[in-house]
Amino acid sequence: MAELSDEIHKIKETFETSMEELRQKREELALQVKLGSMEAREDWEALEHKMRDLETKWHQFQSKAGLHESAENLGAAMKILGTELKNGYQRLKGAL
Numbered sequence: 371m372a373e374l375s376d377e378i379h380k381i382k383e384t385f386e387t388s389m390e391e392l393r394q395k396r397e398e399l400a401l402q403v404k405l406g407s408m409e410a411r412e413d414w415e416a417l418e419h420k421m422r423d424l425e426t427k428w429h430q431f432q433s434k435a436g437l438h439e440s441a442e443n444l445g446a447a448m449k450i451l452g453t454e455l456k457n458g459y460q461r462l463k464g465a466l
Contacts, residue, residue, distance in 0.1 A: 381445045385428060388452050395459040396421065402466045410465055417458045424451040 396417075403414040431444040 381431070385431070385445075385448055385452070388456075389424075389428060392421065392424075392452065392455050392459070395456070395463075399459060399462055399466070403462070406466050410462060413458065413462050413465070417455060417462065420451055420455050420458070424448060424455060427451065 399414070403410050427444055427448045431448060
């Protein structure tokens with residue numbers, strides 16, 4: 371049981387850090403996107419949708435952290451979405 375608690379705590383710390391980094395990149399790009407091309411705005415909207423999904427899954431994870439299987443599934447989904455967002459923000463920044 372302590373292993374599970376440690377694992378959940380580690381996932382929580384990792385994603386709190388990742389979420390903060392993503393939010394910061396998001397803020398930096400928001401202004402640039404407003405001034406950018408239509409393609410950049412479309413990419414931004416797709417990334418915003420993924421960010422909302424990630425935040426929803428993060429809240430689900432926090433509320434179900436005591437359930438081992440749910441925590442693993444949500445953790446994996448959050449990792450994938452986080453990576454997609456990070457890569458998308460980097461791609462968008464390069465396009466602007």
